[in-house]
Amino acid sequence: MEEMCILVDENDKRIGADSKKICHLMPNIKKGLLHRAFSVFLFDSKNRLLLQQRATEKITFPNMWTNTCCSHPLNMASELVEEDQLGARTAAQRKLDHELGIRASQVPLDKFKFLTKIHYMAPSDGEWGEHEIDYIFFMKADVDLNVNINEIRDVKYVTADELKAMFADPNVPMTPWFKLICKTFLFKWWSQLDTIEKVKPDNTIHRLGF
Numbered sequence: 001m002e003e004m005c006i007l008v009d010e011n012d013k014r015i016g017a018d019s020k021k022i023c024h025l026m027p028n029i030k031k032g033l034l035h036r037a038f039s040v041f042l043f044d045s046k047n048r049l050l051l052q053q054r055a056t057e058k059i060t061f062p063n064m065w066t067n068t069c070c071s072h073p074l075n076m077a078s079e080l081v082e083e084d085q086l087g088a089r090t091a092a093q094r095k096l097d098h099e100l101g102i103r104a105s106q107v108p109l110d111k112f113k114f115l116t117k118i119h120y121m122a123p124s125d126g127e128w129g130e131h132e133i134d135y136i137f138f139m140k141a142d143v144d145l146n147v148n149i150n151e152i153r154d155v156k157y158v159t160a161d162e163l164k165a166m167f168a169d170p171n172v173p174m175t176p177w178f179k180l181i182c183k184t185f186l187f188k189w190w191s192q193l194d195t196i197e198k199v200k201p202d203n204t205i206h207r208l209g210f
Contacts (some may be wrong), residue, residue, distance in 0.1 A: 017075035101146025
């Protein structure tokens, strides 16, 4: 929790850095503290989406199902680069390895398809929560997994219909950012997955869930 996240304003302009712990405390979030994040949606050659169930030990949103990988660029030189979202891409590659054991060679930086950014806020348990500007990346690749059990409780690949069935089941907990992305963008982009490179990046910051 002492890793340093990148603090931004509502236009995603970098304004400083603070610890992951400070960034995720609800009293600070309620004061407007906002940090940069990313969400990766990784699909296999059958166009199935890789989901993860967050570990029970997670401070925020434990045991909830979510997209392939979600985390934060850190306040380090390689992850501060804003041109072509290179810092966020570098962070995504790092966390795919850390959480899922996916080698960098299987997820090259130039293969992360940037689609848009979302701005959302979500309390977790009263003490902790999220308030992020989240870079959304798609990638299609067949990868080898070596799951980090300290980060992830379970993983599975799903079709679009299987994911919709999960959402329809009240007994399947989902992270709030995943719900927001699914309701607004995911299935439209998923239907275009085979030609996703032709989709123009949307540089709008979409304010969701406010």
